[in-house]
Amino acid sequence: MEAMPQQQTRPGDQAGTAPPDEGTRALTTLAPIIPGRREHLQQVLAAIAKRIAAGGPSPLDKIGTVHFARWVVLPDDADGGNLLFTSNYDGSWDAYITDFAAQAAESFDAIYSNCVGWPEGGATDIDAFKDYVRRHEHSSDVYYRAYPMARVREVKSALKLRKAWTDVLDASNE
Numbered sequence: 723m724e725a726m727p728q729q730q731t732r733p734g735d736q737a738g739t740a741p742p743d744e745g746t747r748a749l750t751t752l753a754p755i756i757p758g759r760r761e762h763l764q765q766v767l768a769a770i771a772k773r774i775a776a777g778g779p780s781p782l783d784k785i786g787t788v789h790f791a792r793w794v795v796l797p798d799d800a801d802g803g804n805l806l807f808t809s810n811y812d813g814s815w816d817a818y819i820t821d822f823a824a825q826a827a828e829s830f831d832a833i834y835s836n837c838v839g840w841p842e843g844g845a846t847d848i849d850a851f852k853d854y855v856r857r858h859e860h861s862s863d864v865y866y867r868a869y870p871m872a873r874v875r876e877v878k879s880a881l882k883l884r885k886a887w888t889d890v891l892d893a894s895n896e
Contacts (some may be wrong), residue, residue, distance in 0.1 A: 731764070746789060747873075749809045749818065749867045751858040753837040757802040761793060763836035767793055770829065781829030785821045787812040793833065805837055812873045819855055822846050 774780045782788045789810040797803040811818045813853055822830055827845035834840045839857070841850035 745812050746812055746867050746869045747818070748862045749807070749815070749855075750860045750862060751805075751807045751855060752796075752809075752860055753805045753834065753839075753854075753858045755795070755802045755805055755826065756836055756838055757800055759836040760797060760803055763805065763833065764795055766832050766836070767795065770833075781826040781833075784825035785811075786819075787796050787818060787873075787890070805833070814879065816852075819852050820848060823851055835842065 782791050788875040789812070791809040794808075795803060796806055808832060823845045830851075831840075831844040833863070834854075835844070839854060841847050841854055843850055845851045
C-alpha cells in the first residue's frame with residue numbers, strides 16, 4: 723500500500739489545529755539585527771509604540787486578522803542582537819504574510835531594514851519577503867489559545883454588542 727503524502731505545514735501550524743482558513747495561528751520569527759543598528763531599530767519601535775499608546779494607527783491595523791503582535795529587541799553584548807516577532811492571527815500563513823506586504827509594507831521596511839538579510843525590495847517584493855519570514859520563522863513548542871475558533875471580526879462584533887447592551891441598560895436606569 724502506498725503511503726499518503728503528508729501535508730506541509732508552517733512552523734506555526736501545530737498538529738490538531740484547524741485548517742488554514744479556520745481558527746487562529748501563531749507566528750514567531752527571530753531575525754538578527756545588523757551590528758550598529760540596534761539603537762535605530764529601538765527608536766523605530768518606540769515611535770510605533772508611542773502611536774499605539776496614543777490611539778494612533780499601528781502597522782497592523784489595516785490587516786484585520788491580527789489578534790496579537792509583539793516585537794522585542796533581544797540585545798547581545800555588542801550593538802546587535804535579535805528582533806523577536808510573535809503574533810497570533812486568523813487564517814492562512816500565506817494570506818497573513820501577503821496582507822503584511824499589502825497593508826503595512828512601509829512599517830515593516832522601517833523595522834526590518836535594520837535586520838540582516840532584509841530583501842532589497844522590502845516587503846513589497848512578496849516572494850523575497852515570504853522567503854525572509856520562512857528563513858527566520860520558528861515553531862512553537864507550546865501554543866495555547868483560549869478561544870481557538872474566535873476570529874478577530876467576531877471578537878470585535880461581540881465587544882460592540884456588549885457596548886450596545888450596556889448602553890441600553892444604562893439608559894433604562896436613568
